[in-house]
């Protein structure tokens with residue numbers, strides 16, 4: 052409404068006059084507002100809210116190409132995350148390629164530049180601490196932009212079943228999941244129940260890492276890595292801690308019953324879908340949406356970590372998180 056907007060303008064002017072600017076970001080559907088942000092906010096990295104209801108300040112981009120990874124679906128602009136998430140992906144790609152016979156990562160969605168809800172897909176991935184990695188190994192050749200849009204990830208399942216196709220599954224798939232679960236900052240990894248079952252049936256020796264591997268719908272052509280709330284994010288809401296069970300128990304057997312796959316019953320009355328508004332998100336998100344961004348994408352693209360510094364080497368103080376190296380044309 053016009054009068055309301057005018058009123059807001061007047062109020063905002065008054066407030067900025069009194070030195071309290073930006074307290075009112077215009078409210079609206081959160082997925083549209085965050086989906087429109089092309090670049091992150093500058094400043095200390097911070098996840099605000101929960102994985103499925105929040106946003107991200109100070110996000111950095113995973114470069115679309117690295118020696119041991121390629122980012123897919125570039126048009127989505129979802130290769131953004133908390134610097135520790137990005138550092139972890141780079142490290143996983145290096146370790147898996149050097150030690151696990153996995154040539155490199157094809158990286159799917161991480162988060163939007165300022166996190167938040169998305170126009171399509173995912174309920175989570177909102178705070179820069181979730182990433183999807185394809186279960187298809189990276190080919191030797193680089194994909195071009197068009198291929199990155201169109202190449203399809205391969206399902207690990209046998210036809211229409213809930214079971215992994217033994218002809219598609221390799222020891223390197225298991226090694227990659229074990230590698231990812233082994234990092235202390237990784238809290239959960241979501242895979243299809245069939246993949247979890249395969250691990251339950253085949254993993255020998257140390258099985259403690261399997262507690263982090265959680266069965267979930269989807270996730271048969273990619274797996275989803277979730278890291279903990281990171282230091283310096285007081286408004287990041289953690290998920291309940293995982294237990295120590297390897298999860299190869301009743302909780303897994305449930306996935307092989309009809310219940311999880313049954314269609315939800317039709318509601319008796321039509322329900323209007325509830326749209327998440329900016330004002331439904333943590334307060335910090337309105338400020339993050341309004342905060343200034345960088346001059347260019349290079350300024351906020353994570354360094355390639357040529358010195359071998361890994362995420363575990365990062366000190367706990369948020370101020371000490373290395374800022375993305377500016378990959379200026381001069382170097």
Ligand SMILES: [Zn+2]
Nearest residue numbers: 181182183275
């Ligand atoms: Zn995901």
